[in-house]
Each structure stands twice: as structure tokens, then as C-alpha cells.
Amino acid sequence: MKIVVCIKQVPATTDAKIDPVTKRIIREGVKAELNPFDTYAVEEAVKLRKRFGGEVVTLSMGPPSAVNSLRETVSVGADKAILLSDRALGGSDTWATSYALSKAIDKIGDVDLVLCGKQAVDGDTAQVGPGIAAHLNWMQATYVNSVDDVTEKSLKVKRMHEDGYDICELQLPAVITVVKGINIPRVPTLRGRLASEGEEIPTWSATDIGADPEKIGLMASPTRVVKTNPPPARQSSTIKINGSPEKCAKDLVRELRLRSIL
Amino acid sequence: MIAKTENIKNEYKNVWVVAEQLSGVIQQVTMELIGAARPLANDRNSEVWVFAAGPNMKSLAEELFAYGADKVIVVDDERLLNFNDELEANVLGRLIEKYKPEIVICGATTRGRALIPRVAVTKICGLTADCTELSIDPENGDLLQTRPAFGGNIMATIRCSNHRPQMATVRPRVMKVPEPDTSRSGEIISESIEAADTEGVKKILEVFHSKENTVNLADAQIIISGGRGMKGPKGFDLLKKLAAKVEGAVGASRAAVDAGWIAYNHQVGQTGQTVQTKVYMSCGISGQIQHLVGMQSSDLIIAIDKDPNTPLMQMADIAIEGDLFEILPKLLEEIPKL
Numbered sequence: 001m002k003i004v005v006c007i008k009q010v011p012a013t014t015d016a017k018i019d020p021v022t023k024r025i026i027r028e029g030v031k032a033e034l035n036p037f038d039t040y041a042v043e044e045a046v047k048l049r050k051r052f053g054g055e056v057v058t059l060s061m062g063p064p065s066a067v068n069s070l071r072e073t074v075s076v077g078a079d080k081a082i083l084l085s086d087r088a089l090g091g092s093d094t095w096a097t098s099y100a101l102s103k104a105i106d107k108i109g110d111v112d113l114v115l116c117g118k119q120a121v122d123g124d125t126a127q128v129g130p131g132i133a134a135h136l137n138w139m140q141a142t143y144v145n146s147v148d149d150v151t152e153k154s155l156k157v158k159r160m161h162e163d164g165y166d167i168c169e170l171q172l173p174a175v176i177t178v179v180k181g182i183n184i185p186r187v188p189t190l191r192g193r194l195a196s197e198g199e200e201i202p203t204w205s206a207t208d209i210g211a212d213p214e215k216i217g218l219m220a221s222p223t224r225v226v227k228t229n230p231p232p233a234r235q236s237s238t239i240k241i242n243g244s245p246e247k248c249a250k251d252l253v254r255e256l257r258l259r260s261i262l
Numbered sequence: 263m264i265a266k267t268e269n270i271k272n273e274y275k276n277v278w279v280v281a282e283q284l285s286g287v288i289q290q291v292t293m294e295l296i297g298a299a300r301p302l303a304n305d306r307n308s309e310v311w312v313f314a315a316g317p318n319m320k321s322l323a324e325e326l327f328a329y330g331a332d333k334v335i336v337v338d339d340e341r342l343l344n345f346n347d348e349l350e351a352n353v354l355g356r357l358i359e360k361y362k363p364e365i366v367i368c369g370a371t372t373r374g375r376a377l378i379p380r381v382a383v384t385k386i387c388g389l390t391a392d393c394t395e396l397s398i399d400p401e402n403g404d405l406l407q408t409r410p411a412f413g414g415n416i417m418a419t420i421r422c423s424n425h426r427p428q429m430a431t432v433r434p435r436v437m438k439v440p441e442p443d444t445s446r447s448g449e450i451i452s453e454s455i456e457a458a459d460t461e462g463v464k465k466i467l468e469v470f471h472s473k474e475n476t477v478n479l480a481d482a483q484i485i486i487s488g489g490r491g492m493k494g495p496k497g498f499d500l501l502k503k504l505a506a507k508v509e510g511a512v513g514a515s516r517a518a519v520d521a522g523w524i525a526y527n528h529q530v531g532q533t534g535q536t537v538q539t540k541v542y543m544s545c546g547i548s549g550q551i552q553h554l555v556g557m558q559s560s561d562l563i564i565a566i567d568k569d570p571n572t573p574l575m576q577m578a579d580i581a582i583e584g585d586l587f588e589i590l591p592k593l594l595e596e597i598p599k600l
Contacts, residue, residue, distance in 0.1 A: 011412075036533050094391075095383060121532050122412060125391035127379040130347070134383035139464045140347055142376040156467065160527075161372045162478050163284060164471040166344060168464045180533055181526045222388030222425040229417045231410060231559070238576070242583040249592035252564070255580055259562065261484075261541055262508075262597065 001054035001150070003045040004105055005078065005115045006132065007038040009062050009069040010122040034069040037117025039076075040178050043185040044147060045115050046077035052150050054112070055079050059104055061089060061097060067201050075188035075196035082108070086205040091218025094123075098131025100216055103209040105136065113155075114175040118143055126177070133175035141170055142177045263386050265426040273362050274426040276333075277303040280354065280368035280377070281314040281326070285471060286343065288314070288322050290439065290481075291369035295432055296329045297440040298396055302365060302405070303332075305398040311335060311363065315342040315350055323450050328442040335361075335451045342455075344466045345373045351380040352459040358385055363427045365405050367396070370431035371480075382429050388422030389429040394436045405430070410559070434480055435538060477511055477527045484510030484541040487530055487557070490517040491546015491567060491586060498524050500590050501545060507597055513537065513557075515547045531556035545586050549574030566590075 012033040045056040058073040060066045061084040070081035084104050092100060105111050114133075119126035126142070133140035141157045145165075149156040156169050160179055170176075188196070206216055214220060241251045256262040265271045279295040281288055292312070299310045309332035314322065316339070323334040337353055358366065358381065366381075368374040370392045382389035394417075395408035404421045405428040411418045422428045479485060486505045488498055498512065505512045514528040530537055532552040542560035547553060549565075549572050557563070558577070565578035566586045575581045582589060 094379070094389065095386070098379075098383060123391075124411070124536075126375045127382075127389060127391055130376055130379035131383045134351075134380040137462065139462060140376065140380065141464070142347075143372050159372075161345075162480055164469070166466055166470065167468040168346075168466045170464050171462075180529075222382075222386070223390060223420050223422050225418050226406070226421050227419045228411070229419070231417050238578055239580045240570075240583065241580060242570075245584060245588035245592045248566075248582050248584050248589045249596045252580065252582060252593065253596045256541075261562070 001048060001052045001112045002108075002110055003048060003054060003056050003113045003115060004108055004111050005038070005041045005045045005056065005058045005073065006101055006128070007042065007058055007060045007069060007073060007117075008035045008120045008122075009033070009060060009066040010035045010120055032065060032068070034072050035117055035120045035122075037119060037121065037178070037180065039117075039185040040180055040182050041115040041117045042073045042076060042078060043183045044178055046186075047183060048113070048147065048150065049077075049079075057082060057108055059084065059101065059108070061085070061092075061100055061104075064203070070201050071196045071199060072188065074199045074201075075192040076186050077192070081199065081201045083201055083203045084209065085203050088206045088213065088217050091221065092216060093221035093223045094125055094127040094131055095223070096216050096221045098128045099135050100206070100209065100211055101128065102132050102135035103211045104204060105132065107204070107209050112172045114138075114173070116175070116177045118177045118179050129175055129177035136173070136175070139170040139174040140176070141168060141174070144176050144178050145182045147176065147182075263426060264424060266424045271426055274364040275306075276308045276311050276361075276363050277306070277365045278358075278363040278367070278427070279310065279312045279331070280366065280374065281312050281319075282369050282371060282373060283314070283316040283319070286317055288325065289369070289371075291371060291432075291434040292326070293329045293439040294434065294437040295367050295369060296326065296331055298432060298437040299365075299367060300330045300440065302396060302398055306364060306403060308364065309333060311361075313337075313354060313357065315339070315353060317343050320450060320452070323448070325442075327446050327448040328444050330440050330446070331448055333449045333451055335453055337453050337455065339455050341460075344469050345377075346463060346466060347376050347380060348463040349455070349459060350377055351384070352461075352463070353453075353455055355381045355384055356456070356459065357453060358427060366427045366429045368429075368431050370433045374431050378429060378431055385427075386425060387427055387429050388420075388425050389431070390420045390422070391431050393430045393432045396430060396432065404428070433538065477525075479511050479513060479528070479530065479535045479537050482511035482537075482539055484508050484543070485513040485530070485537055485539050485557075485560075486510050486543045486545065487513030487515065487547060488518055488524070488545045489515035489547030489553075490521070492518060492523065493546075495523045497546075497587070500587075500594075504590060504594055504597075507594065510541075513542075515550075515553050544574050544578070545590065547574055548572040549577065
């Protein structure tokens with residue numbers, strides 16, 4: 001089974017800065033980490049390979065520094081990592097990003113399964129996973145928290161919804177996005193870290209993946225950020241309650257009544 | 263599709279709402295979306311259409327008219343009972359091509375967030391996730407879509423000038439449900455699944471809906487949330503009692519979830535769920551930035567902690583300084599007296 005895990009390197013803190021001209025995230029120079037949700041996708045891929053054999057390839061589209069997150073995936077068991085990095089891909093929205101990733105998956109070839117984290121913590125859109133599935137015209141399952149009954153042609157997944165879950169059968173190849181509860185990602189061993197240091201990670205350009213220049217980057221992205229504002233401010237004053245437990249409880253109940261909550 | 267000229271853009275008309283149904287029952291988010299669609303359609307001098315896919319949808323059309331729909335496209339089919347991404351995307355995509363809506367909005371639920379990207383990609387449309395505000399640009403009629411980004415640290419306004427339809431998912435519980443007007447009526451357009459729609463479609467084997475076994479943080483009006491200060495699973499029993507009394511849900515910080523005191527589906531924050539409730543009551547949560555971004559948009563934030571200097575006590579609207587193991591039992595006594 002050949003599994004591709006799409007990962008994203010994200011700003012490690014939530015105080016990321018925005019480029020005032022392009023209104024896009026400035027990724028250079030900000031401390032970065034592997035998107036937390038992607039660690040579950042990598043772990044699931046490594047577990048599936050252990051059970052069913054095959055190969056795990058991690059793939060990331062981003063600036064050259066994203067190689068660090070790819071290296072991290074090798075240290076926890078990915079067989080190979082590929083960086084998709086090209087100025088021509090800069091400014092891509094989720095449509096153009098999922099197109100470029102689908103072209104890279106095509107180039108990797110003979111892929112049975114694509115795994116992604118349910119969303120990236122910087123953009124929070126959850127659109128790239130289903131976008132890749134749509135570009136490839138493969139089946140998809142999102143918010144998956146277990147993968148079972150894997151055969152050469154199909155597998156079963158449990159998908160989480162707000163109100164419960166369902167179990168469905170996908171024909172391979174397919175795209176799955178996973179939630180946090182699916183597994184507990186392993187911590188890289190010292191040996192894993194050392195091995196990943198020496199790993200050659202190839203960089204592919206837009207030309208390498210045969211991307212249509214009309215479909216990539218900022219110019220090909222249907223959506224445009226036109227402005228960014230701070231969120232509406234919260235009321236600045238805090239009502240402070242203290243004293244005996246009885247007084248605290250009574251005061252709070254009074255405040256809630258004033259606001260017609262109780 | 264790509265629509266760079268006014269002539270192409272003018273072929274697209276009306277605001278579509280993708281209805282969400284569960285076991286054949288229309289979900290509240292659909293009414294919220296109809297409410298959000300109405301002013302957009304008025305500004306564009308067009309109509310609100312609802313796309314309703316599932317068994318017996320025809321019988322629910324009257325209800326949708328009452329909330330403000332002008333037309334309802336009904337795809338009455340048992341195969342659409344349970345959410346099937348590929349099938350529903352194929353049907354919706356085909357009907358979008360046929361009727362050419364200018365705007366398509368859908369709930370930012372697990373189902374909506376899986377369905378709409380698939381349609382947007384195949385129909386070459388721009389899509390904005392999790393919008394909290396939608397309006398029409400008076401200058402050129404484009405849809406302005408505002409969404410929180412970077413964990414709610416900024417609000418980004420997005421437009422999609424050269425593609426139609428313009429698509430967005432909208433967070434549940436953000437838009438108001440309009441007052442139903444039972445004297446309103448509308449037109450039903452019946453459509454059906456075609457053979458090509460069923461190609462490459464997954465099989466749904468089992469479905470479990472349960473209000474008891476799940477934690478619907480997104481729908482809760484009141485969330486009682488606990489952190490490290492709850493000291494263990496027993497502390498959460500106290501929160502569950504309180505939540506039951508106020509018909510709320512129990513939330514948790516990552517620290518409490520990672521300690522194994524409560525299941526992950528209760529987690530609020532960057533790697534859990536983002537919530538926007540009427541009341542968010544935090545008990546013994548210090549308030550790491552990753553937690554704050556998941557709840558800071560709630561209307562009223564209450565914090566209980568021994569330490570008055572934690573980030574959450576500082577940002578709360580009501581901060582109660584004290585021992586929560588003493589205060590919570592008193593609160594349980596006080597509340598039923600009302």
C-alpha cells in the first residue's frame with residue numbers, strides 16, 4: 001500500500017504576522033512547527049504500513065524551510081519526503097493548493113491512499129483534503145477516527161459528526177482526513193532523528209509536477225483576501241467576585257439573572 | 263467557473279442555501295442560512311433558493327418557505343438520507359451548472375465542510391470557510407465574506423471577483439434564525455439523481471446518531487469547561503452535574519484531556535473545537551493562547567480560579583476568585599432555587 005501524507009508547516013504561535021500588501025501570512029522568519037493535526041495523519045500512515053506493508057511518502061507545499069517539518073516526519077517513520085516549493089506556487093488559496101498537491105500525487109504515482117490532518121491550525125479551512133480528492137476524482141472521508149478492513153481495493157473508516165458517527169466503505173484510491181482521537185503519535189527516537197538528518201529531501205517545482213501555469217499561485221486562486229481587521233474587542237472591564245463560597249455562588253447567580261441567562 | 267466578464271457574471275443569479283438534514287429532519291443551521299441569505303438576495307434583487315436533498319424533503323418545503331425561501335429544489339431520494347460526500351456533490355454540482363446560482367452558502371458543519379470543497383473544486387469556484395459575516399459590496403455586487411483567521415486573532419474579508427458561483431460555509435449559531443411566516447409560500451422544483459451521479463460513490467454501512475453519547479459543543483448555549491484545576495475525573499463529575507442543570511455541555515482544556523480525565527470530544531481550543539456560545543464558564547483553566555482562541559468569541563465568559571492573575575481570569579467578563587470545589591457545590595444549590 002502506497003500512502004502519501006500531505007503535511008503543512010504552520011506558524012508555531014498564533015501571533016503570526018500578515019503581509020500588508022499581499023494580505024497573506026508571512027511565513028519566513030516566524031518560528032514554525034508541523035501542523036498538530038498532521039502528526040496524527042503521519043502516525044496513522046506509519047501504523048497502516050506496519051500492518052499492511054508498503055511505503056509512506058510525506059508531501060508538503062511551502063517555503064524551503066518546510067523541509068524541517070518533512071524531516072520530522074521521517075524521524076517518526078516516513079520512508080520518503082518530498083517538498084513542493086516554487087515561487088510560482090506562492091499565494092495559492094485552497095483551490096490552487098489542492099490542485100498543486102494533486103499534481104504532485106500524480107507524479108508520485110500508484111498511490112493507494114492520501115492522508116491529511118483534518119485541518120491546518122493557521123488557516124482552519126479543512127478544504128484542502130476534500131479539494132485534493134475532488135481534483136483527483138477519488139472518494140473521500142473527513143474527520144476519520146479509525147481505519148479498518150484494509151484490502152487492496154477498499155477500506156472502512158469511522159467518520160465523526162457533531163451528532164454521532166458513521167462507518168463507510170471507500171474504494172481505493174481515496175483521500176482521508178483524520179481527527180486527533182485516531183491514535184497517539186510516537187515521539188521520534190534518537191536513532192530516528194539521526195536517520196532523518198541524513199535524509200535527502202527532493203524539492204519539486206511547479207514544472208516538475210507538470211502543473212498548468214494557469215492553475216497555480218495567487219493569480220489562479222479564485223479567492224482574494226481584500227482586508228484584515230482585528231476581531232471585535234471584548235468589553236474591557238471584568239466584574240470581580242470573591243469572598244465566601246456562598247457569596248460567590250449568589251453573586252454569580254445574580255449576574256446571570258441580570259443578563260436573563262437564568 | 264471562471265467568470266471574468268460582466269456578461270458571464272450576469273448569467274448567475276440567486277442565492278442558494280444548501281440545507282442540512284439529519285434523519286430527514288432539517289437542521290437549525292439551515293434556517294440560520296436562509297436568514298443570512300435573505301438580505302443578500304434583496305441587495306442583489308434576486309431570490310433565495312434552498313437545495314434540499316434527502317427522503318421526504320418535499321413535505322418540508324413549506325417550513326423552508328416560512329423561513330424565507332422563495333424556491334426549494336427538492337431531490338427526494340432515500341439514497342441521500344445519510345451524508346454521502348461524492349453523491350451529494352455530484353448532484354449539487356450538476357444542478358449548479360443547470361441553474362447557475364450567483365452565491366451558494368452551506369453550514370460549516372462536518373458535513374458541509376466535506377461537501378462544499380468538493381463542489382467548489384470541480385466547478386472552479388472560490389470558497390471561503392467558516393464565515394461569520396456575509397454582505398454584498400455596493401460598488402460591484404461581489405459577495406464579501408468575513409471569517410476569523412489565525413485562531414480568531416484577525417478577521418479576514420475575502421472576495422471572489424472572477425468566478426461564479428461564489429461559495430461560503432457559515433458557522434452554525436452565528437446567524438439568527440428568522441421569525442417564520444406561515445403565510446409565505448414558494449415554488450418547489452423537483453429534481454432527481456441521475457445515473458452519472460452515482461459513479462465513484464462511497465458505501466455507507468452504519469450510522470449512529472445519539473445525543474447522549476456525543477458532545478455537541480457547537481450547538482450548546484452554555485458550556486461548563488474544566489482544566490487542570492479540576493484535579494481529576496471526579497472534578498468533572500461536578501461539572502457534568504452543573505451542565506445538566508443548565509442544559510449545557512461540558513468542555514475541557516487540552517491539559518485535562520491529555521491527563522485522561524475526560525474524552526477528547528470535549529476539548530475546546532486550537533486542537534479541539536472552536537466554540538461561540540452564549541455563556542462559557544471556565545473552571546480551573548489557566549488559559550493558554552491555544553485554549554483562548556477556541557472560546558474567546560463567546561458572548562459571556564465566566565472564570566473561576568484560585569489564582570486571579572491567569573490569562574483567563576484577566577479576560578473574563580466575570581472572574582470569581584476562590585476554591586472551585588467549594589463554589590461549584592454552592593452554585594449547584596443556588597441555581598435550582600430560581
